[in-house]
Amino acid sequence: MKETDLNIADMFSDEIMLSDLRQLLDEEMSKSEKERDYDAIKEITAAMVELADDHVPEPPPAETILGKAAEKKRQKFGMTVRRWATALSACFIAVFALNCYTLVTYGENIIEAVLKRTRSGFTLDLSAEPSTPVTTEPTEPSNEITKGQEMAQQMAKVMGEYCWKKAVYPYLPTELPEEMAYNGVFELEEQHYEALEDSKDFSFTFTNGEQYIRINIEKYKSPKNLPEVCIPSDNYEVADEVVNGTHIYAFTNGPRVTAVFTRYSTVYTLSAYNISADGIIKLAESFMPYER
Amino acid sequence: MTLIEQEACNKIIQTYYKEIYSYCFVKLNYRHHSAEDCTQDVFVIFFQKYEKLDTTDNIRLWLYRTADNVIKAHLRKNPTTDVSIEDNPEVMDIPAESSFPDDSADSQLDILTDEERKLLEAYYDTDYGQRSAAAKKMGLSLAAMYQRVHKIKNKLRRNR
Numbered sequence: 172m173k174e175t176d177l178n179i180a181d182m183f184s185d186e187i188m189l190s191d192l193r194q195l196l197d198e199e200m201s202k203s204e205k206e207r208d209y210d211a212i213k214e215i216t217a218a219m220v221e222l223a224d225d226h227v228p229e230p231p232p233a234e235t236i237l238g239k240a241a242e243k244k245r246q247k248f249g250m251t252v253r254r255w256a257t258a259l260s261a262c263f264i265a266v267f268a269l270n271c272y273t274l275v276t277y278g279e280n281i282i283e284a285v286l287k288r289t290r291s292g293f294t295l296d297l298s299a300e301p302s303t304p305v306t307t308e309p310t311e312p313s314n315e316i317t318k319g320q321e322m323a324q325q326m327a328k329v330m331g332e333y334c335w336k337k338a339v340y341p342y343l344p345t346e347l348p349e350e351m352a353y354n355g356v357f358e359l360e361e362q363h364y365e366a367l368e369d370s371k372d373f374s375f376t377f378t379n380g381e382q383y384i385r386i387n388i389e390k391y392k393s394p395k396n397l398p399e400v401c402i403p404s405d406n407y408e409v410a411d412e413v414v415n416g417t418h419i420y421a422f423t424n425g426p427r428v429t430a431v432f433t434r435y436s437t438v439y440t441l442s443a444y445n446i447s448a449d450g451i452i453k454l455a456e457s458f459m460p461y462e463r
Numbered sequence: 464m465t466l467i468e469q470e471a472c473n474k475i476i477q478t479y480y481k482e483i484y485s486y487c488f489v490k491l492n493y494r495h496h497s498a499e500d501c502t503q504d505v506f507v508i509f510f511q512k513y514e515k516l517d518t519t520d521n522i523r524l525w526l527y528r529t530a531d532n533v534i535k536a537h538l539r540k541n542p543t544t545d546v547s548i549e550d551n552p553e554v555m556d557i558p559a560e561s562s563f564p565d566d567s568a569d570s571q572l573d574i575l576t577d578e579e580r581k582l583l584e585a586y587y588d589t590d591y592g593q594r595s596a597a598a599k600k601m602g603l604s605l606a607a608m609y610q611r612v613h614k615i616k617n618k619l620r621r622n623r
Contacts, residue, residue: 185616188609191594195605196489209523211604216485218606222613223493230480231503233473239503240510 185222192219319352320345323457329359330375330386331461337364339371339390342434342458348450355379369396384454387440394436410448412456419455421448430455472513475522476506482523483530490534497537504533574622579615586612 196215199207220227266281273284327343334341351357357377365372373388391397410421419432430441430451439458443451483505488498508529509522572580585597586608598608 185613188612192606192609193489204524204528209527211606212486212527213482214604215606216482216489218610219489219493220485221610223488225488225493225495227481227484228495228499230476233469233476236476236503236506237469237472237510239507240513243507243511 189219189222192222317346317352319347319349322352322357323347326357326359326375326377327461329362330373330388333362333364333375334373334388337366337371337373339373339388340461341373341388341390341437342439343461344386344454344457345459346453346457348446348453350450351379351382351384351446351454354382357382357384382443382445384441384443384446384451387438387442389438389440391436391438397433397436397438408448410452412452414452414456419452421452421455423448432458434458472510475509479523479526480506483526486527486530487534490530491537497541501530501533501537505529508533572619574618575615579611579618582608582611583615 192215196212196219199212199215270281273281323344323346326347327345330341331343347357357379359375360378360383361374361376363374370389370391372390374385375388376383376385378384408423410423412419412421414432417432417434419430421428421430426445428443428446428448428451430439430443430448432439432455439455441451441455443454446454480502484498484502487501487505488495491497491501505526509526572583575583582601585601586594589597594608595605598605601608603611
């Protein structure tokens with residue numbers, strides 16, 4: 172056999188043919204999916220398999236493929252369940268840790284802490300107020316009675332008679348500030364009583380036509396039952412006076428003003444319209460035990 | 464899955480398995496076992512999501528897309544080093560310029576039919592760009608022409 176005989180077959184390089192076909196395949200695959208000729212791709216790859224002297228194995232039975240698919244589905248489901256369980260556990264632990272922290276730091280659970288802190292404003296813990304007895308400097312008795320005292324006495328009488336019927340003996344106003352006393356007679360517009368589980372609540376509304384004042388009296392069973400009072404302060408100016416050891420808080424929002432203070436286990440809330448913060452604080456300062 | 468659905472699945476496998484295997488084989492640099500594994504994975508994924516597919520979805524396109532993803536994942540886990548065609552010793556042995564064997568080689572080429580000789584001539588005397596045209600002239604695709612050249616080559620080898 173001639174030497175050339177041995178070389179002829181080798182001159183037709185499979186590598187070159189494979190390279191050509193590869194180039195052809197790449198050209199086809201570089202087109203968009205819509206433009207690709209999958210029949211041509213099928214033909215090219217089949218030719219390449221033959222050129223590489225490979226054979227296509229027998230396809231496995233459908234049951235084998237389906238069994239593996241079902242197994243993978245189960246694994247995926249299990250993984251999803253495990254991931255959710257891990258995430259939920261982590262959340263639970265985080266919330267639990269946060270709850271412990273807020274309980275230790277603020278004395279309340281996380282929900283209460285978040286709610287309180289997301290509200291603008293602050294709270295008054297009236298139970299923390301030292302309800303010290305009011306002591307006043309003894310003054311010399313005066314025979315003259317001011318307009319403010321006179322009007323306050325009238326208001327106090329109306330309020331007192333109503334409260335005594337319910338066996339509640341609150342502090343009552345003894346003097347109205349000048350801005351209230353010389354602006355017309357305050358007449359009772361409304362009075363209301365409600366007995367709650369831990370308190371007896373009274374509400375009195377007086378008005379002189381231009382100004383009005385509502386006096387709420389909440390008598391609690393004990394100082395321990397005194398609530399915290401949430402005061403929104405976004406638009407409120409706050410004044411804080413200490414009178415005879417007791418804080419009087421006054422909040423102004425435009426023409427409206429509110430004062431809050433306690434005496435022993437009773438909370439007094441004075442809400443007024445067209446009265447200044449100074450005026451309402453003076454009114455609050457005048458509340459004394461009423462002598463029947 | 465019902466029997467009817469199982470038969471439908473079997474039909475899909477029978478229809479597309481060879482095609483997808485060939486595609487994977489080429490894309491994975493002619494590695495038989497890798498291609499076999501990837502092809503199986505393609506059909507496993509297909510039947511995992513089979514129920515979610517719309518009846519109007521193009522199954523063939525879906526299979527090719529899945530094959531691409533499976534191949535990518537496989538190559539990420541099993542990177543390969545491609546051998547450049549220029550470094551291939553087989554290619555280097557081929558003379559840079561040579562012509563189709565002359566009549567002195569007739570003794571081997573005698574076993575070929577006229578058509579086979581023409582095909583070899585067309586292949587040998589042209590380069591890539593011209594071969595496509597030559598194949599077209601003979602009513603063949605380039606891939607079909609190469610398959611025939613390969614068969615002829617094997618025939619020559621058997622008859623050395």
